[in-house]
Amino acid sequence: MAKKTSNRKTSSRKSSATRGGTRSSSRSSSKRSTTRKKTTGNRSTSRKQSRVSLQQKVLFGGIGVVFLSALLALSLLAPSQGQLTTVLTDLMLNLFGWGGWLVPFITLLVGIYLVFWGMDQPLELPTFRLLGAGILFTVFETAASLGVLLSANGLNDVWAIAKAHRGGGYYGGLFVYALMNAIGPLGTVFTLLVVAILGLILVSGLTRDDMTYYLHEFVAWIKTRPERDPEVAINTPRTRRVTAPSEEPAATQPPLLPEDGVPARPVREPKREPAVKRPSRRIPESAPQKEEPTILSPVFLGNNGRSKDHHWELPTVPDMLNPGMDQDTSGVVIREQSRVIEHTLDSFGAPAKVVEINQGPTITQFGVEPSYIQMRNGKRTKVKVGKIAGLADDLALALEAKSIRIQAPVPGKGYVGIEVPNPAKALVSLRDVMETAAFQKSARKSPLAIGLGQDVGGQPIVANLDAMPHLLIAGTTGSGKSICVNSIITSLLLQNTPDSLKLVMVDPKRVELTGYNGIPHLAAPVIVEIDKVIGTLQWALREMDSRYKRFAEVGARNIVDYNKKVRRHKTLEPIPYIVIIIDELADLMMLSPEDTERSITRLAQLARATGMHMVIATQRPSVDVVTGLIKANFPARVAFAVASGTDSRVILDATGAERLLGQGDMLYQSPDAPAPVRAQGCFVSDGELTKLIAYWQRARRFNVVPAEESIQKRESRRPIPKPQPRTAPARDAETGTMPTPVDAPIIKMDASTTDEAKTVVNQPPVREKAAPQSRPNPQLKEEPAATPKPPPSQQPLWEALQAEETEDDVPELDDELLPEAIALVRKLNKASTSLLQRRFRIGYTRAARIVDYMAEVGIIGPPTGTSKAREVLPWQDDGETNET
Structure with missing residues (x-):
């Protein structure tokens, strides 16, 4: 047993010794492997550090080449x-x-390129330019050897010429030897010319469009060389090839611009363009009419150019407006900009290619198509549009531009639009737009066609107030807002007579629209007092309601149907369009925001069918001025340069207006367009406006027809009614007012009417005083100086202003319920509109009119400002009830 135990201990010791040896050997081996790994890593690191990078090698090689x-x-x-x-x-x-002798220079250029490449700043040398330079060098060498060979200098061998260090050496002699043996001397010369032209095209980078342009320039220079000035003007006006009008009045106007689009060179004695008369838009005549002699110059009439009582003549566009000025940007500059755009986008990880270029009067739009990028997983992905849109500031820095707008993407196109300002702006005249086929087509459809400007491609932007039906304009001071309003007014005045269009202008600033005072189109003088604007809008609402009643009586849906039916029945007269122009909305919203917003919103919602349209402008596009209700009813908007993107969102519901350049640069949102369109607005100078206003003021003096004479003529055309017993006219069940006859004129107003010839205005029913009827004296026209008259003044549109001008402070109210209402309020000792509505079962308008009248005559007190009823004043027996 003792031996067995000792043997077991001995074996256990051996096994433990064996385990310890194994552990120690494993530890030593691990230490060795770790030491080897560290040594291997140090060697690889030293090898990497000892290696020279490729850029350094290129740098050293470039220095050696230099x-x-x-x-x-x-x-x-x-x-x-x-x-x-x-x-x-x-x-x-x-x-x-x-x-x-050119070899050292070429070698120097190669060395400089390698040095910059080694410094991580490689120079961009397109391959086609390098190829073109090589072709030109080869042509030079070949031509030099050919010239020496063909000259009489005793050297008839190209190899002898090379040994003599003349011509093109062995390099040029090789090409001369091959070409001379193949096609002869003439063929060699022709081949060298063709190859030289090819090399020049490659070096210069000319495209087919550039070559066509320069060819047309050369042909135009040859044609105009005898009459050319010694100094060429930079800003050349756009000349048009306009032919004289034909004898037939219905002839169409010929094309106004040449098809090639090449601007003509200035000549010493520019010939005046012949005046082109605008073709008239005529109404189908039911019976032949006699042409009466006119006083003004003979021009064509519009669709409503001839009235029953007046002889209005429309002015011609060439006589009133001037053409614009072109500013052509060089094709080389545009190509360089496209190259910079592609390089900048590629350097920021958004590679793209310019696929289309549209050059406009103010900006040039580069159509950029996103390219593909290689992902880490090996897949190719197209660049996101948002990544390109976020590089606007970087592109502006690279192109050295004031501001760049990126439209990502362009609606209906497969690219992103990058809009870069042109070095010089072109002047877009209103005449340039009105003489285009697009404007003529729109004018034939409706007399309310207006010219707004030209888009980025130079195409005219034409709108129609009848289809808008209202327009909202906003922009900071100096952005072109007022000029846009003037161009709209000018477009309307050039197409409509005072019988077919009436204007109501509101100008609280007393600057922009006051110059139009005196033209016969105005329904009243330009309103400059802010406290009278609310009355103007209320008059417009009453006029709108009155027109709807007239439409219902004749079964018409809108103003066009009504005027067509009226022309069939000669006893009635057509009603004109009404355009309300408000120059500054912010002033009105500060004075009475609720009334202004309510009136404008109701007009915008309902007035389209009645032929009433609004053009509202403001220079403070904030949410408290352009409210949600107003903006919702103005789908057509024009935004000029604004201060921030917030203001741009208020106008257009999108950013972009803050990047505009000003001076007519605008974004136009059409009612049927998905996104705003950038354009350069039309320019109308002060001289053109003065000329047009003076024309209509002269026309007003020759078309003065007293109101009494006009009424007599209108009455003479009516059938004679049968004698009927004299009875009191029926009153309206709701309002108690006198019914308005269907054929009464809505607005029959001329600026030249005097006190003897008052204008007939459709106003709220008041008690009319009897006035003696006097026939107009025909001698007044022959001897105008015999009886001095006050200057002509246009009459107001609403009852309050008429009371101020006539100084008639006695209020009158013709209502059969007035005595009962006075007795009721004195009995109950309180008065309110709702009280009269409940007791007499009448409408709000009639009850409010009775309450206002009782307050004016002193029966009840002023409003308390709360929901409480008004106080009834002590009864004074002053005969107020007897008057009623």
């Missing part, structure tokens, strides 16, 4: 300085002949 070029130049200048310089000189002159 040194070689200097050595070659020294060898050519001093070939006898040593054996090396002599050998280098003989080598260059034998190989390239006269072209050997």
